[in-house]
Amino acid sequence: MRGPNRAGLPASRRSTGFPLFLPTTLPGVSGRFTSGTMKRTTKRLLVDLSLTGQTEAGSAVYAWEICHRLMRQAMPMQVLPLTSPFRVLGRTGIRRKLNGLLRDLLWRPVLAGLEARPDDCFLFTNTFVPRKFWRRKFGVVILDLGAWHDRALLSWRGRLGTRTLPAVLAHAAHIFAISEYTAQDVARAFAIPRHRITLAPCGLSEAFLDPPAPLATINTVPLPPRYLLHVGSLEPKKNIPFLLQVHAQLRRQDAPPTPQGDARPPCKLVLTGGESWHDAPLRQAIAEHPYAEDIQILGRVAPEDLPALYRQASALVFPSLLEGFGLPVIEALSQGTPALVQANSSLTQFGAFGATVLDDFEPGAWVRGIQEILASKTRISEKHKQAVRETFSWDRTAAIIRRTMLDIM
Template identity: 35%
Template sequence: MKIIYDMSIQGATKAGVYVFAKNINEEIIKIDQYPILTYNNPFSTIKQIGIKRKITSLMRLLYLECIAFFGNRNDIFFFPAPEVPFSVIFFKKRFIVTIHDLYAWKNLKETTFFASIKNKLLPIIANKAELICTVSEYSKSEIIKYLNISTDKIFVVHNGLDEVFLDKPKINIEVLKNKRYILNVGSLEPRKNISFLIDLFETIKNQKNYSDLLLVLTGGESWNSNEILNKINNSVYKNDFILLGQVSQNQLPNLYKDAVAMIFPSKEEGFGIPVIESLSQGTPVLVQANSALKDFKEYGAYVMEDFNIDTWLTLITEIEKNKVRISKNNINKVIYDFSWKNSANKLLNELLK
């Protein structure tokens, strides 16, 4: 028996799903005790738009179908994202799938055409899978509730911290040198609630002593970024927005560390990797009390009960005024609890049961 590990997600996104797939795969390979076949998809839709993106998306799906013919009946396919070829299901091959959250499935109108088709198939994929991997207890409860899956079929493997957040050399971003800023890390899409963040930032800028404050946004544009970009361009403070796009891993630690706070007002998250990254660098994080995000309160994150701008404003100004940082105890707790090595070992144990 061998494990057939699907890494084709790297051609579709650089978001949390890809981060999970990449890091788990690298750690499993290091263990080097079990036969693992990893395959990549040569067709990438990253940075593509329009008809070219649609054609490439179709080619990605066809390539996945071809891959499904490989492997013996006893081999196990592991999909770190819910992209499972029809062939795997049709030929009744063994597979374990990772469902990170159900936000896209519950909000089909907020996705692309191809994504909506894939998400409609999620209940079938979940029922046909031998096991389901997910990244938080919150997501597990959602899968049980909405997809009617038994609890013993689902196991949780958390995301982890990249080694660069521990002891590797870090790189500064020159444009932010000696600047005062609040930060958001994530793609520019409706789910991330960037519109609320823009409103919050404008409210902060209207206060005394914040004329030099910047809002730094990282991550790539997504399928519905135009509304967000238009709102930024129409803001009276448009010159105080810094859009960095994709940032390298070596740049992220100091980007977090030098921020006043990391504001992460997502509507829903299966996990929230930027939260643990920011906490690991001692930078306060504000999240809303929804989904898996509320669980980070025990690590020092500020969990807000609603999206009342005045409440968020008061807390951010207090954090800035008092130069609040995350305690060393909470930093160590984050580093200890969220390890890719431990997560890979847990996944491997489930794969080989």
Template identity: 30%
Template sequence: MQIGIDGLLLWGQYSGVERSIARMATTLARLDQTNRYTIHVPFDCEAEALAAAGVEVRRAPFRGAQKLTRILWQQGIFPGVLAREGADVLFAPGYVLPLRWRGPSVLFVYDIIAIARPDLASRTNAWHYRALLPRSVRRATRVAVPTEHVRRQVIEQCGVMPSRVTVVPLGVSPRFQRVEDPARQAEVRLCCQLPERFVLTLGNLEPKKNLPRVLEAYDILRRAGIRQGLVIAGQPAWGAAALRESLARCASRADIVLPGYIADEDLPVLYSMADALVFPSLTEGFGLPPLEAMACGTPVVVADVPPFDETLGDAAVRVAPEDPQAIAAGIRQVLEDPLLAARLREAGREQAALFTWERCASLLAKLFDSAVTAHG
């Protein structure tokens, strides 16, 4: 079969969703010798890795930053392009389906934050996904979600039959393993201006990442005598004003580093050097960074939210995300209890090993077949 992939979100610096789309496409093309894969991307997408994996790349006539143009092209022009290219199945791994597509389709929905927690989504994303995501879910032949928690939310919020929604966990790339090479560590330390020892938090700098409370927790830790610095890694996103205001009020501002976006090749090094990863998001659909850090042997402190029951189990310290005191206590546990940190490192590596992109791709390939059969 010819599988057409909507890769229109792939441009610029990738965050979790974009990295997942690229990894799913390359792994499918590498492992699935039965089907052919064509991905449609903005014309400024850096698609060398996709092509090298055997994915045919088609470039749409707009830049990735042209969001309104992308939406209009996706909904108006893309279905005809797919039909002319003879696509047997459309794989839409970016929340939204071209609603005029009439063939079999598999939609991937990572979360429904724009619907369930619009206060944690940008105004444009809340409008876009609230308008199109439920309709896309109902239109899709099959829907993939990363956790059972998201599955329940999609069924309830979008009014779709449970039999059409399947859990397809995301994966951790094999490159996420502990890096002890002093030269690589020195290179990343210099590039990012990292302190000798630090606690790391990583992700887009947006409200759902709960960073103002991380700063409050860090002030508490410094007053308690914790000497590690705090590294807040990630690219600025919407709602950055609240973070700037919190930084201005933070008594420990001099011990905080914001290195910006971290290149993919540097992520395993950064995880490996951190004494702990703190990831107290207010909501998540899956959350890749905790599993990536675990694969690198780094202890993890995360929010006590439902998806982490499935993905992390008891391999992480869980904290109430709305309580800075609780966040600080969780971090302090890891930093001051060597036996706990050692247990988390071992359990974390075992937990991360359960999630592979090969398994993800295998489940998706079965969904493509199921979509064709169900479509008739």
């Protein structure tokens, strides 16, 4: 799950950044859980939302969606969002670097949870659990172990954070994993009994449950009549250079115009995601691509625009090297859009929902798969769309987490 800039979080999903300990309501959530109406003896669960001030990737979406729904389901416990005042999202230059350092050196080890009571319980939606919480009751959500197995997949700050992962898992009262692949990987890598790990998968936001209105432009960029779509950050593990190879080969094999001059418009490649770490070489490769005029970078996309962006795409192309879950895949499938993924990590699970799972990172195989979809104008069946919507539910995942956390409080 996904480096910064998967897509822009709405205002209601963004960390306000201050205070250190937020009120007990989020936008869109009933205020009946405010501290003035709760007894002192009520159990309290503090949910870490610091990621929402750090990235707009799927990891931040997960944190916000779970916290939002836990607050709806909270009784008989009180759910409180915990955020950092030191935002790096939307910051640039020295201010971004300074806020990142203050978050890691001041907020996490010192200020986080400063107003917590001794009997409070915590839920961390990432593995950056400060040492001061190791003796408290806490649950932790594991997205994937990609950085543990290959530290080149993360920035230097992220790599430093993986060093405490064994201790975090050893001290956690319970461990959640967002896919069976991740659960098995955690159990195998750290010799943790599988029963200590509970599946808590991603879900579909409400925007994906109803047919979206068509869109002509996103971020003032006109959407082409035919396009392949990649939703995610531009970080290395997303394997965008491979996708550029596939697109170049696909364009070279496009059918030539007929003698009458008729030709289908070229199938363009549309990428989402704003600035990401270590993305300068990729942006240079895009600028030098032989079909650069057919590649569009939309930047951050508002969540309310994502369903239409998926629905109007010919296919989602998602050649990621590793995913703890793969949220864009179920979002695309829910809109009837075919998805092509590589047979690795958690992505193999989506074959059961109509996705095309390719065995190799071989450009020719991907080109053939795309050409078949374009030629037949393939769409995902209603049966598979319904299966995706019924299987992946944020409310169901929040209920699983809620029951488990109540048991350990």
